[in-house]
Every structure is written in structure tokens, then in C-alpha cells.
Amino acid sequence: MAEETKVEEKVEEKTEATAAPAEETKAEEVKPNPLQRTIELTISRKELDARVAKALREKAKKAKFHGFRPGHAPAAMVRAAYGQEIQFDAINALVSAAFVEKVQEGKYHVSGYPDIAPTEGAPENEDTMSFTATFEVFPDVEVPDMKDASVTEYECELTDADVEKTLDVMRKQRATFEKADKTAADGDRVIVDFKGTLDGVAFEGGTAKDYAFALGQGRMLPEFENAIRGMKAGETKTFNLTFPENYPAKNLAGKEVQFEVTLKEVDEEILPALDDKFAKDLGVNDGIDKLKADVKENLQREVTARLEARTKQSAMNALLSVAKFPVPHAAVEEQREALVHDAIENMKAQGINLPNDSIPANAMLDQAEQRVRLGLQISAIVEKEKITSTDEQIKALADNIAKSYEDPKEVVDWYLNNPQHKAELAAVVVENNVVAWILKNAQVKKEPISFENLMGRGQQA
Known part of the structure; x- marks a missing residue:
């Protein structure tokens, strides 16, 4: 078990660590961790000895020593070679089992792994060994009161002019x-030839021939x-130019230079006609009207998705604003490591x-x-408000995703006939239902946004 492995590591590290005196800290006060718990563990020396004896007997059957046939080495020799390792493993196994039992008894929702060490100052006991386990638990999270939280629900109306602009971009491409x-x-x-000089001397990168843009x-x-x-083509012009202060080439940043430019050719842009041939070139064989309808449908789907994403982000920000509870350091560190790895x-x-x-240790903290806080808060809302996903909602989401594919039915089947893929859709539906719950319970203001602002760079050629 992974848990047992971690427990073993903590017990192994402990002995020397506890011997070092704690450094006195005056510059910064360490706040107590409200999620930290400590429990005492005991293991039986008799059971420990029995485990060690059994393990040594098993080891002796296969142990190989110079001068002895396998399995015939003296017990003392086997114990001298393997006794310390076997005893350590036995202690960790018993301590791990004791920890699991105590956690189950106390119904602790443990976050991360425990720090287990021999109990300091514990009196010698010939029957038992004492250990102290320190660990974090997940907080008890309640459903938040959203009545004063503010959420922005974004709106955008797709117009025929927006569709025409998109078609123009497609033509320019x-x-x-x-x-x-x-x-x-x-x-x-x-197409130009140009030569740039600084104080009469040509500078690197300032000269080109037949340069097109x-x-x-x-x-x-x-x-x-x-x-x-x-x-016009054939004309030459000389002019001064001052490079920006933040220009990448430091030797030119903020400097005034002189350029001599000869225009060799002017090529006029010819846009394809918006006709059936244009539609066919784009793979639409049913004519330009079908292309326009497809573009409008795709744009509307993109607009809807972006609006939902913006509203969802606003809802999550509102949820974070009322999520006032401590989070386990272990869970945060695990998430931080995942973010750093992904980056x-x-x-x-x-x-x-x-x-x-x-990447610095505090990056993405x-x-x-x-x-972590948002995940815990959403989980609490889902559990206590009994928010689920229905088959109808999952099917509708699959249908919506599939619309942009050539064979929508194949995509829908791919999602719905695979348990893992269907579970992924169900998780998205649940999160969307949480957003709907937030919108229902928070202060919602509607905010229109222009098509250009909503699409951002995605609208540019």
C-alpha cells in the first residue's frame, strides 16, 4: 500500500530529526494549523517479536552465506545479517496498521500522509512501543450563503454583420x-529594397532586397x-525613423536612424468571390447559402461556449469569495506540484x-x-444539495460537442458507449449544474459584450 510506504519513510526519518533542537523563531509567528491532528499509537512488543521471528525463519530458508548450503546457515548469522532490516519492516507494518485502525475509529478524513515518530518522553514499557502520528484532515465544508455574492452573466447577440465579417476574414485568408x-x-x-543607417553607417538587420510584406x-x-x-513602383524615398525605447535590439532602441527605400512592386489583393465556388473550395458542396448557414451555426456555438466560460469563471470567483475555510497544506502542495509539472x-x-x-517552490502556490478550496467547496455543494447529472443532460452535451464533427453520431456513440468518456461528460454536467445553482442563489447582473471583444484574437485572420 502507498500509505504504508509513506508511513515507513516517516518512521525511518524520525529518530535523528527529533534529536535536533527546534530553532527559535522571532521574526515570524507560526500560526497553529486548525486542520492538524495528533493521535497516539501503540504496538505490542510480543507481536513484534513474533513477526520478526517468523520473518527470520522465512529468510533463513533462502539465505546464502559463504561456506553454507542455502537454508543451512546458523540462525545467529541470519539474524546478524538481516535482523535490523526485518525488525524495521515489522515495526512499520504494525504502526501502519495501528494508524489505519485509529483513523477508522476516529472517522478522520486524512489529507496527505502522516508524520509518525516514536513518542518523545514516553516511559519504557516492556510490553508495548509508543508512537505519535501527526497529520492533517480535510475541513468540514458547509454550503455557503451566496445571497451577497455577485456574479456577472455575460450576453452577446450574434448579428448578420458579425457573420459577414467572419466570411470576409475567410476570404482574406x-x-x-x-x-x-x-x-x-x-x-x-x-516588394521593397531598403537600407538603414545609424550615423551614416549601415546597421545589422537594416538592409534587405526584394523584401515582401x-x-x-x-x-x-x-x-x-x-x-x-x-x-509607386520605381520610386525611392529617404526618411528618418526613431526606434521605440523597448526595441529588442539594444543598440537601436530609442535611436534615430535613416532609411532609403525603393518600392519595386505593388501587388493588389484579390479576394475570391463569395459564391458557390468559394463554398465548394471550403468543402461545402451545397452552395454559398449553406456555407453562410454553417458559419453562422458554428459562430453561434462558439459564442455560446465563450459566454458560458466567462459566466462560469465569474461564478467560480464568487464562490471563492465566500469559501472561508482553511485548506490542508498537504493537498495544496500536491496541487502545486501538479501545476508546476504541467507548466x-x-x-x-x-x-x-x-x-x-x-521553478521556485512558492510558484503557483x-x-x-x-x-483546492474551490474543489472542496464544489464537492460540499454537490453532496449537500444533491446535485447530479442526468442521462438526458449527458446526451445533450455529447450532441453539442458532436455538432462540429463530420459524423456526429459516431462521436456521440464514442462518448456514451465508453464508461470513462461518459463519466467525463457527467463531471462536466455536474459542474455546469453547480454554476446554475450559484446563479440561482447569488446576486446576478447581466452584462452585454460585443462580438469582437468576446472573440478576441480568435476573430482575427
Whole structure:
């Protein structure tokens, strides 16, 4: 058992640790932990001796010593070689069993693992050995009073104009360019030669030939783009430019330089027509009206999901504001370690390799504490308000997820016919039902949000 292993480690570590005097701390007062509990454990020396004797006999049957056949070494030799290890294992097994029994008797909801050590100052007893177990318990969490908690429920109306803007973005993503005899303007692709100098000397990275970029997309500094707007192919212009103070190249940050730019070509953006061919190119064979309907349906689904996510976050923040109870340090540390591990793995996925000890010990501590507190509070609400998920709700969630797939029925079956996948959906439904409970019991204010703000970067090309 994992619990027994941890108990063994604590007993093993104890003897020297308790001998060291506690350091006097004056700078910071250590607050008592309201979730800490201490229980006394005793084990029988007679039972311990019996376990040790039995284990030694078993070991003797297989022990190999130089000069003796397996199983024929003297008992004293076996005890000298293995007695201390066997006794230690026997003590830990008996202490672990005593701890489990006491926990069950006291109905403690233990968080983490106990710190078990021989009881300090305990009188010598020829019949028993005494140990002290110190551990944390989970708090008793009540259903909170939400009447003064404030929750924002976000609203957004999807308009035909929003759909048209999205279609325009899709067209821009499939735009082509044609050489044109015109002055350069936003949306055009320009091809330029340029040379930048600082105090008359060309600087690194300031020279290029046949450099292409689209005007108005912010790829170049605003002053650079402003200089090119209105130019025609074949024209050359010289202008001054001051780099921003926070420019990455420190030798150029805040410096005024001079650029000489020759515009070699202007390519005009050609957007595809919004017609049946455009729809077919996107995999919709039923025409442009079907594409528009699909885009609107997908956008509405995305809008609904984002609104629910924002409202859910507001509800959880409100729940945290009334969740006033202590949380076990062990549970917080476990959550913190999980968050740090996930962060390191995410960075590895991006090609950034960091050692496990590169993140400070207190990193993500507040986030971990909030997660533990929120989890305990939600569990209490679910249990005491009898919040569950119904098969109808699980099916509806699966249907909603499946809508964006080519074969919705296959996706629904994948969720509903697999116990693990169905349980995952059920957990989401329960959490959504908790949000509904919060909205029902808290002070709710509705707040409209624009489509652009709701979609954020997701709306950009």
C-alpha cells in the first residue's frame, strides 16, 4: 500500500530529526494549523517479536552465506545479517496498521500522509512501543450563503454583420495578389529594397532586397509603413525613423536612424468571390447559402461556449469569495506540484526544456490553494444539495460537442458507449449544474459584450 510506504519513510526519518533542537523563531509567528491532528499509537512488543521471528525463519530458508548450503546457515548469522532490516519492516507494518485502525475509529478524513515518530518522553514499557502520528484532515465544508455574492452573466447577440465579417476574414485568408500599377495602400503586398543607417553607417538587420510584406498588418514599424503608403513602383524615398525605447535590439532602441527605400512592386489583393465556388473550395458542396448557414451555426456555438466560460469563471470567483475555510497544506502542495509539472511539460512541448527545480517552490502556490478550496467547496455543494447529472443532460452535451464533427453520431456513440468518456461528460454536467445553482442563489447582473471583444484574437485572420 502507498500509505504504508509513506508511513515507513516517516518512521525511518524520525529518530535523528527529533534529536535536533527546534530553532527559535522571532521574526515570524507560526500560526497553529486548525486542520492538524495528533493521535497516539501503540504496538505490542510480543507481536513484534513474533513477526520478526517468523520473518527470520522465512529468510533463513533462502539465505546464502559463504561456506553454507542455502537454508543451512546458523540462525545467529541470519539474524546478524538481516535482523535490523526485518525488525524495521515489522515495526512499520504494525504502526501502519495501528494508524489505519485509529483513523477508522476516529472517522478522520486524512489529507496527505502522516508524520509518525516514536513518542518523545514516553516511559519504557516492556510490553508495548509508543508512537505519535501527526497529520492533517480535510475541513468540514458547509454550503455557503451566496445571497451577497455577485456574479456577472455575460450576453452577446450574434448579428448578420458579425457573420459577414467572419466570411470576409475567410476570404482574406484565401486571397491572391496581382501586380498593379497603383500607389501602395493598406491591403496591398509590396516588394521593397531598403537600407538603414545609424550615423551614416549601415546597421545589422537594416538592409534587405526584394523584401515582401502586406501593408497595414503591422509587420513593420508604423513609421516605415507610413513612408511607403502612397509610393509607386520605381520610386525611392529617404526618411528618418526613431526606434521605440523597448526595441529588442539594444543598440537601436530609442535611436534615430535613416532609411532609403525603393518600392519595386505593388501587388493588389484579390479576394475570391463569395459564391458557390468559394463554398465548394471550403468543402461545402451545397452552395454559398449553406456555407453562410454553417458559419453562422458554428459562430453561434462558439459564442455560446465563450459566454458560458466567462459566466462560469465569474461564478467560480464568487464562490471563492465566500469559501472561508482553511485548506490542508498537504493537498495544496500536491496541487502545486501538479501545476508546476504541467507548466514544465507545456514548455517542453514548445521546445523549452527546463529542469524540474527551475521553478521556485512558492510558484503557483496561490493558484493551487484556490483550486483546492474551490474543489472542496464544489464537492460540499454537490453532496449537500444533491446535485447530479442526468442521462438526458449527458446526451445533450455529447450532441453539442458532436455538432462540429463530420459524423456526429459516431462521436456521440464514442462518448456514451465508453464508461470513462461518459463519466467525463457527467463531471462536466455536474459542474455546469453547480454554476446554475450559484446563479440561482447569488446576486446576478447581466452584462452585454460585443462580438469582437468576446472573440478576441480568435476573430482575427
